[in-house]
Amino acid sequence: MTTPPDVFxxxxxxxxxxxxxxxxxxxWKAWTTPKHLLPWFCPKPWTTVDCEIDLRxxxxxxxxxxxxxxxxxxxxGCYLDIVENKRLIWTDMLGPGYRPARGGPLGDGxxxxxxxxxxxxxxGKGTRYVARALHRTEADRKTHEDMGFEQGxxxxxxxxxxxxxxxx
Amino acid sequence: MTTPPDVFxxxxxxxxxxxxxxxxxxxWKAWTTPKHLLPWFCPKPWTTVDCEIDLRxxxxxxxxxxxxxxxxxxxxGCYLDIVENKRLIWTDMLGPGYRPARGGPLGDGxxxxxxxxxxxxxxGKGTRYVARALHRTEADRKTHEDMGFEQGxxxxxxxxxxxxxxxx
Numbered sequence: 001m002t003t004p005p006d007v008f009x010x011x012x013x014x015x016x017x018x019x020x021x022x023x024x025x026x027x028w029k030a031w032t033t034p035k036h037l038l039p040w041f042c043p044k045p046w047t048t049v050d051c052e053i054d055l056r057x058x059x060x061x062x063x064x065x066x067x068x069x070x071x072x073x074x075x076x077g078c079y080l081d082i083v084e085n086k087r088l089i090w091t092d093m094l095g096p097g098y099r100p101a102r103g104g105p106l107g108d109g110x111x112x113x114x115x116x117x118x119x120x121x122x123x124g125k126g127t128r129y130v131a132r133a134l135h136r137t138e139a140d141r142k143t144h145e146d147m148g149f150e151q152g153x154x155x156x157x158x159x160x161x162x163x164x165x166x167x168x
Numbered sequence: 169m170t171t172p173p174d175v176f177x178x179x180x181x182x183x184x185x186x187x188x189x190x191x192x193x194x195x196w197k198a199w200t201t202p203k204h205l206l207p208w209f210c211p212k213p214w215t216t217v218d219c220e221i222d223l224r225x226x227x228x229x230x231x232x233x234x235x236x237x238x239x240x241x242x243x244x245g246c247y248l249d250i251v252e253n254k255r256l257i258w259t260d261m262l263g264p265g266y267r268p269a270r271g272g273p274l275g276d277g278x279x280x281x282x283x284x285x286x287x288x289x290x291x292g293k294g295t296r297y298v299a300r301a302l303h304r305t306e307a308d309r310k311t312h313e314d315m316g317f318e319q320g321x322x323x324x325x326x327x328x329x330x331x332x333x334x335x336x
Contacts, residue, residue: 002224007264058249102305
């Protein structure tokens with residue numbers, strides 16, 4: 001299993017690190033199975049109303065988020081790297097089959113916003129969870145930060161952990 | 169070895185198919201080793217003056233082309249899929265480590281232009297070579313076509329075959 005180069009740069013990128021008391025196997029399942037992803041993937045009162053996952057490099061990762069007002073926001077992405085229970089990488093720069101995509105809220109629909117890198121490491125009976133978002137520029141990092149990366153991803157993680165404990 | 173979904177669409181994408189009388193192993197070596205790539209990668213009288221290859225998913229594929237007038241044109245890309253002697257996929261939508269990139273001649277430097285998919289299949293003592301370029305839109309396909317995809321990639325292939333026969 002090859003590891004991609006680590007290019008994390010705090011000027012360009014965002015990172016959230018948390019240790020949670022659910023195991024990597026369940027975190028993985030909740031991230032990679034549509035029925036287990038829908039309940040926690042958006043900070044409430046937003047909801048995730050659709051999800052399509054083709055879990056292979058080049059496969060689609062598509063979600064549709066719905067605002068409290070009923071407006072739908074589709075997100076199209078492509079998986080890049082999949083190491084079961086350990087590492088999941090996807091990007092909205094590409095769509096399925098690695099086709100260049102018009103994705104993300106930046107760039108006026110002309111291209112995507114980020115590559116997401118999740119790592120799950122066992123820590124006792126729980127998981128050390130690292131979520132990174134890689135961006136093109138400092139401006140994109142700032143925009144994503146101002147959109148509420150830390151709080152948004154943190155709230156989703158809390159929802160994820162609560163869902164796993166209750167339902168899985 | 170997983171295969172990515174095949175999304176080829178003649179409205180969006182370009183394809184060149186040729187059978188050549190050099191084996192896949194040498195085609196592969198000439199595509200993945202900087203010293204063997206430099207001599208044939210640009211249609212003469214353009215030259216390729218630099219090349220960096222980190223042959224793993226997420227690794228860099230960088231080249232610098234020089235015009236006859238001495239102007240340099242850097243190209244930054246990222247490998248996505250590597251199956252030795254068989255399939256090579258990269259994109260200029262991403263840079264090393266899968267970071268979103270400003271790449272390619274389209275999009276005013278805001279994002280990349282294409283994903284390239286090469287396949288090498290043994291045919292007798294030679295190779296059936298298929299080069300595909302996937303684009304975001306019909307307009308991007310048209311631009312790439314007008315830039316001379318068919319002739320450019322065809323000329324490079326002739327140069328590649330001649331180089332292999334003479335030097336490898």
